[in-house]
Amino acid sequence: MTASGTPSPVAKRADAGFDDAALVARMAARDPAALREAIARHAGSLNRIAFRMVGNTHEAEDIVQEAMLRLWDHAPRLAARHAAGTSAPAGLRLSGWLARVATNLAIDRLRAARRVSGEDVPERADDAPLADEQIAADERDAATRALVLALPDRHRAAIVLTYYEELPNAEAADALDMNIKAFESLLFRARAALRQAFAAQGDAP
Amino acid sequence: MSAADHDNGSPIAPGSPLARALGEFTVPELPAGFADRVLAAAEARPAVALPPLPELRRKPAGGGAARGWRLGRRIAIATVGFGALATAAAATGLLGRFDLPVPSPEKVWASLTGKEAVAAPAPASKPVEAAPADPAPAALAPVRIEGPIDTPEELGEAFRRIDEVRQGRSAMRRQAIEQRIEREKARRAAAGLPLPTPEQEARIRQRIDAAEARREGLIDERLEVRREEMRGRVEAGEALSREDIVRPLREDQHAMQQREKLERLRRMSPEERRAAVRRLPPEERRALMEAWQERRAQRLGTDAPAGAQPPLAPDAAPAVTPQPDLSQPGTPGGEPQR
Numbered sequence: 001m002t003a004s005g006t007p008s009p010v011a012k013r014a015d016a017g018f019d020d021a022a023l024v025a026r027m028a029a030r031d032p033a034a035l036r037e038a039i040a041r042h043a044g045s046l047n048r049i050a051f052r053m054v055g056n057t058h059e060a061e062d063i064v065q066e067a068m069l070r071l072w073d074h075a076p077r078l079a080a081r082h083a084a085g086t087s088a089p090a091g092l093r094l095s096g097w098l099a100r101v102a103t104n105l106a107i108d109r110l111r112a113a114r115r116v117s118g119e120d121v122p123e124r125a126d127d128a129p130l131a132d133e134q135i136a137a138d139e140r141d142a143a144t145r146a147l148v149l150a151l152p153d154r155h156r157a158a159i160v161l162t163y164y165e166e167l168p169n170a171e172a173a174d175a176l177d178m179n180i181k182a183f184e185s186l187l188f189r190a191r192a193a194l195r196q197a198f199a200a201q202g203d204a205p
Numbered sequence: 206m207s208a209a210d211h212d213n214g215s216p217i218a219p220g221s222p223l224a225r226a227l228g229e230f231t232v233p234e235l236p237a238g239f240a241d242r243v244l245a246a247a248e249a250r251p252a253v254a255l256p257p258l259p260e261l262r263r264k265p266a267g268g269g270a271a272r273g274w275r276l277g278r279r280i281a282i283a284t285v286g287f288g289a290l291a292t293a294a295a296a297t298g299l300l301g302r303f304d305l306p307v308p309s310p311e312k313v314w315a316s317l318t319g320k321e322a323v324a325a326p327a328p329a330s331k332p333v334e335a336a337p338a339d340p341a342p343a344a345l346a347p348v349r350i351e352g353p354i355d356t357p358e359e360l361g362e363a364f365r366r367i368d369e370v371r372q373g374r375s376a377m378r379r380q381a382i383e384q385r386i387e388r389e390k391a392r393r394a395a396a397g398l399p400l401p402t403p404e405q406e407a408r409i410r411q412r413i414d415a416a417e418a419r420r421e422g423l424i425d426e427r428l429e430v431r432r433e434e435m436r437g438r439v440e441a442g443e444a445l446s447r448e449d450i451v452r453p454l455r456e457d458q459h460a461m462q463q464r465e466k467l468e469r470l471r472r473m474s475p476e477e478r479r480a481a482v483r484r485l486p487p488e489e490r491r492a493l494m495e496a497w498q499e500r501r502a503q504r505l506g507t508d509a510p511a512g513a514q515p516p517l518a519p520d521a522a523p524a525v526t527p528q529p530d531l532s533q534p535g536t537p538g539g540e541p542q543r
Contacts, residue, residue, distance in 0.1 A: 039240045046260055051232045061235060070246045144229040163217060163227065188214030192521050195213055198223050 020094040021082045027075035035072055042095055043068065045165060046102045052160045053106035055149045065111065067101045093171075099161065100175040107153050147197055155190035162187060222325065353444035363450050364432060375421065382413055458512050 026034035043064050050060035071094070082092040148156060154176065161172040173183035217224050240386060354360050386409070393400055401409065468491075470478050482490055 032247070035244060035247055036240055039243055043235055043243075044241065047235050048232045052230060060232075062241075064235065065246065068243045069247055069250060072250070080408050115372065141229050143229055144226050147226065148230055164230075191212075191217060192214040192216075195223060198226060202222075 017029045021079070023090065023094065024075050024082065025072075025079045027072060028079035030131040035068065038071060038094065039068055042098050045095065046098055049099060049102050049160055049165060050106050052148060052164055053086065053103065053153075053156060054109055055145055059109060061104045063102055066099050066105055070101055071098060094173050096167075096174060099165070099171070100177075103157050103161065103175050104177075107157065110153050143201065147194070147201060150197055151190060151193055154186060155193055158183065158187045159194060208516060250381075353446060354442040354450065355442070357436065357439055360435060360445065367450070371424075375417075378417070382417075463493075467493070467497070 023034050024040055046064045046067055047060055048061055050063035054060055054063070078092065078097075082125065120145065148159065151159065157176055158172065161167045161175055162169065167175070169187065170180055170185075173180045176183060176186075178186065217227070354363055386406070390400055435449065438449075439445060470481060473481060483491070485493065
């Protein structure tokens, strides 16, 4: 507990870890209610990450669904590693695990899309009927989306995870399978690139 | 946005134009039946038997506590490393080269227990500074006399050991004088001052040797008188203690201290010297003046033939020699008579 009487961040994280471990244990026991609870808790955050990474509603939905299904598949292994009755459950953080899966899925899809179409993702996404509606609905939204989506994949992921999702650098580095120093360097370059693109956008007629 | 900001990778400040623009990137909600769709897909998904996950490399329990342990281990390693380096520096004499005093274990122990530290013999590798200034404590340590001395053989052995120490001290003194002469020559060469000719240098060495021999002779005379007295006491059946044997050396130590005091006065400017002498207690001042006058009278008596020799330039003499040549006229200086 902190001086103000509220639980300290470390205590909060430990509590969340025990909570997540219990949820995973239930999923390992094939309890559909546990999966529904996990979707309710984490799907919104995963959708934001996925959509800001790929810029397409359907693709984002697919990514979130795939991430949740992977959680369902991996629940027995996760439950075995973070078994109750030991100190290990405190180390399990489903949000981090899911963010990592969703980010990697998004990056995989972006790469695959480039291999197939040879163009940038926003242009390919514009083929969808929804894209017209979105762009028409909010030009400013489109401009910002173009700004973010113009970043290289990993730069974009760094901005999405730390700026939009407000993940600590250590967790964002984990999600991208990087050490903290390398991630900080990546984040620095991503911010610089974003500023540069924003300035270029402002200079455009 | 300035050009400098373009390359800036610092965090995006809330409320900045960029932050406002990024805030426009809204995300559509997931459709209402999304959870049901995922549940249905999960139900329909064939059960896959995945291999168990490998063990975690680092136990996740208590992130803060683990960090504390890692930090503590680093501090411990740093402390042990610093201690090892400091010990190595002290052991190799590196601290001495930077003029940092390193107390010996005996001194540290004595300061803890309140007992008098036993003086250790002066190291043979550092004779330059120690020999002329403070040789007396080193002289006491190597002479160990166990139990009372009541036979001429034991007494002879004690004298032999004392003579060994004295010879060592004498050699150290000679070495120190040689080094000082060489240092003074180097200093003069570096300053562009004329160097003494070989003849002048030979005369200086001769005078130094003569002074040293005179000093040794005086000490020998005094020691011999005392030794005769001790031999007589042992032959008469009296047992001598360690104190009886080393007392002459303690007197020698007192004389050395007196000499050191005079040396300090000699190095002062005339005004400082007068002020320092005035600050001394009356009896000490009197003893000092008497020692100086006695020494001066003896010098005038014994050095008279040397006056016929061409005098050296005052700065041609070594910085510190047993000779009183560098003393200021009319003030206490030179070596006290033993």
